[in-house]
Amino acid sequence: xxxxxxxxxxxxxxxxxxxxxxxxxxxxxxxxxxxxxxxxxxxxxxxxxxxxxxxxxxxxxxxxxxxxxxxxxxxxxxxxxxxxxxxxxxxxxxxxxxxxxxxxxxxxxxxxxxxxxxxxxxxxxxxxxxxxxxxxxxxxxxxxxxxxxxxxxxxxxxxxxxxxxxxxxxxxxxxxxxxxxxxxxxxxxxxxxxxxx
Numbered sequence: 389x390x391x392x393x394x395x396x397x398x399x400x401x402x403x404x405x406x407x408x409x410x411x412x413x414x415x416x417x418x419x420x421x422x423x424x425x426x427x428x429x430x431x432x433x434x435x436x437x438x439x440x441x442x443x444x445x446x447x448x449x450x451x452x453x454x455x456x457x458x459x460x461x462x463x464x465x466x467x468x469x470x471x472x473x474x475x476x477x478x479x480x481x482x483x484x485x486x487x488x489x490x491x492x493x494x495x496x497x498x499x500x501x502x503x504x505x506x507x508x509x510x511x512x513x514x515x516x517x518x519x520x521x522x523x524x525x526x527x528x529x530x531x532x533x534x535x536x537x538x539x540x541x542x543x544x545x546x547x548x549x550x551x552x553x554x555x556x557x558x559x560x561x562x563x564x565x566x567x568x569x570x571x572x573x574x575x576x577x578x579x580x581x582x583x584x585x
Contacts, residue, residue, distance in 0.1 A: 411453075411458045411461060412449055412450060412453050412461065415458075415461040415462060415465060416446060416449075416465075418462075418530060419461075419462050419465060419530045420442070421530075421534075422526070422528075422529075422530040422533045422534065423442065423445065423465060423466070423469055424438055424439075424442055425525075425526050425533070425537075426466070426469055426473075426526040426527075427441040427442060427469065427472075427473065429488060429522050429523065429526045430473045430477075430488075430523075430526075431473075431476070437476070441469075441472050441473070441476065444472055445465065445468055445469055445472060448468055448472070449464075449465060449468055462529060462530060488518075488519030488520070488522055488523050489519070490520070490523065490578045491516055491519070491520060492578065494516045494517060494519075494520050495520040495523075495524065495575045495576065495578045496575065496576055498517055498520055498521060498524075498575050499571075499572040499573075499575035499576045502568060502571065502572050502575070503572055520575060520578065521575075523578055524571055524574040524575045524578060525537065525571065525574075527574045527578070528567065528570055528571060528574060529570075531563065531567075532563075532566070532567040532570050532571070533567075535549065535553075535560070535563045535564055535567045536564075536567045536568070536571060538552070539564055546560045546561065
């Protein structure tokens with residue numbers, strides 16, 4: 389999978405000195421890169437729009453986070469992100485020309501292939517395959533996304549990932565296995581997420 393490009397930009401810069409919701413600040417620091425990747429893929433790689441959406445996400449989350457438990461923050465932030473991207477698409481219909489869209493046939497074919505084999509580079513060179521893969525990867529949770537992106541897209545070894553996550557190489561293997569399984573589920577369920585044109 390190393391030949392496919394996935395946007396990895398955005399990292400939360402200095403957190404404001406007096407954050408009212410410390411848990412929200414920590415959640416943004418932890419999940420910011422994967423949320424940014426989610427926006428960047430769905431805006432056709434437009435980093436300015438992705439940055440704007442991240443700011444909107446932060447403001448909306450900060451304004452409405454009362455009563456959200458820390459354990460639910462990632463799921464809640466991803467729900468807000470989905471709503472923001474839908475609002476963005478409604479406002480800018482013409483801007484969606486270069487945005488990957490769901491192709492359930494290709495996504496299901498890709499899910500089946502991932503279950504039984506490593507994918508050859510020539511298969512991954514197909515734009516429609518890359519689009520489905522990128523959409524599904526950015527639907528994963530932060531940890532799953534970081535493991536998949538690190539190992540398959542950035543070519544990090546098990547040892548390197550183990551050092552980054554401060555876990556054993558065996559634990560990395562287990563996370564990769566679970567992440568691949570989650571990726572297959574996301575590919576099969578892309579249409580349910582509502583990203584069809």
